[in-house]
Amino acid sequence: MVIVTGSIVLYRNERNILLEAIGSFLLSGLVTKLYLIDNSPTDELKDIAADARIEYIHNPSNPGFGAGHNIALKLAIQQGATYHLILNPDVYYAEGVLEELTDYLEKNADIGNIMPKVLYPNNEIQRLCKLLPTPYDWIGRRFNPFKKMVERRNDLFELRFTGYDHIMDVPYLSGCFMYLRISALKEIGLFDEGIFMYGEETDLCRRLIDAAYRTVFYPKVHIYHHFEKGSHKSWRLTKIGMQSAIYYFNKWGWFFDWKRRLINKDILRKINSQNK
Numbered sequence: 001m002v003i004v005t006g007s008i009v010l011y012r013n014e015r016n017i018l019l020e021a022i023g024s025f026l027l028s029g030l031v032t033k034l035y036l037i038d039n040s041p042t043d044e045l046k047d048i049a050a051d052a053r054i055e056y057i058h059n060p061s062n063p064g065f066g067a068g069h070n071i072a073l074k075l076a077i078q079q080g081a082t083y084h085l086i087l088n089p090d091v092y093y094a095e096g097v098l099e100e101l102t103d104y105l106e107k108n109a110d111i112g113n114i115m116p117k118v119l120y121p122n123n124e125i126q127r128l129c130k131l132l133p134t135p136y137d138w139i140g141r142r143f144n145p146f147k148k149m150v151e152r153r154n155d156l157f158e159l160r161f162t163g164y165d166h167i168m169d170v171p172y173l174s175g176c177f178m179y180l181r182i183s184a185l186k187e188i189g190l191f192d193e194g195i196f197m198y199g200e201e202t203d204l205c206r207r208l209i210d211a212a213y214r215t216v217f218y219p220k221v222h223i224y225h226h227f228e229k230g231s232h233k234s235w236r237l238t239k240i241g242m243q244s245a246i247y248y249f250n251k252w253g254w255f256f257d258w259k260r261r262l263i264n265k266d267i268l269r270k271i272n273s274q275n276k
Contacts, residue, residue: 002102004028006085007035007072009065010045013089017226020092022049024223025085028098033079035072039063065175066191066200073190077182084185086178086201093223100221101179112184112213113205115173117164117222126225127158128174129217131264132206135254138199138245159271168271170217171209171263175201176225184213192251197237199244206252209263 006025010018025034026049034054038045039062046056055075059068069086076084083105085098093116101114118126131137137157144150155161162168178201188207191200205215253260 002030002083002106003032003079003081004030004083004085004098004102005033005035005072005076005079005081006031006087007037007069007076008087008089009068010036010038010040010089011062012040013045015045015048018045018048018089021087021089022051022054024092024094025087025098026051026053027095030098030102032081033076035075037068037071039068063193064196064200066195066197066204067193070190070193073185077186081182084180084182086175086180088176088225090226091176091223093221097221097223098179101218104218105179105181108214108216110212110214111216112181112188112208112211113173113215114179114218115170115177115216117217117219118174118176118225118227119222121224121226125164126174126227127154127160127164128176129159129162129164129168129170130172131157131159131267132171132260133157133202133248134257134260135245135249138248139242162271164217164219166219166274168217168274169214169267171215171267172202172205173215173217176227177223178204181213184208184211187211188213194247194251195244196240197244198241199248203248203251206263210259 008021025031031053036054036056038058041060043058057071073084083102097116105111105114118128120126141150141153188211192203195203208215
């Protein structure tokens, strides 16, 4: 029996947008539990939705995105979940998305994480499939004044050249929608709580790959993501992003990360062979 759980980490969210995310997840008959982990200072969102499958947990200490989801993941493991969806509060999608992704996971036991095509509400595609980042990708690229140089790197780093139109292994998938195999998490561990926000999904994807699990982009179904680059609008979030990048590169390696080069090279080889 397939048991599906999910979690949304909240922080002072707009109620109407959050309701879209909650409603989308609860559309699926596979769902047994949705954990709302509220890192907000107050619990004013506790009455956001009435459904027996929802469990609201107020967590005002705000330990971060990954740590918040870890609270839910530990409960999901206790519940005997098969798959768990990490869902952003600004994502929504139609009925059937979770069913198709679940079916694909059931047929491919080597997949640890799967992400559908992600669109803006105006139907433009979001380029959220990426190679494992170098320090330039996460730090230098943002401050590079030469736009043509940045665009050339984006075409490769964000795998834009693929067209985002076929199933492919991708080493770094967005944290806005991570559909995870629980048995894989039992093997590799949960989110690294040393990362407060930004980069925790990269770290998790990399650990899945290290354990021989695939992280897969599946464009046959799509979701919508409002997606505001908060770190580009707030100095506080920029600082958090920089701290996360430093933590990540201290953990995995800065410029002499041979395994990153090997993983990225292998991914590009597979993609290029698919495109022939």
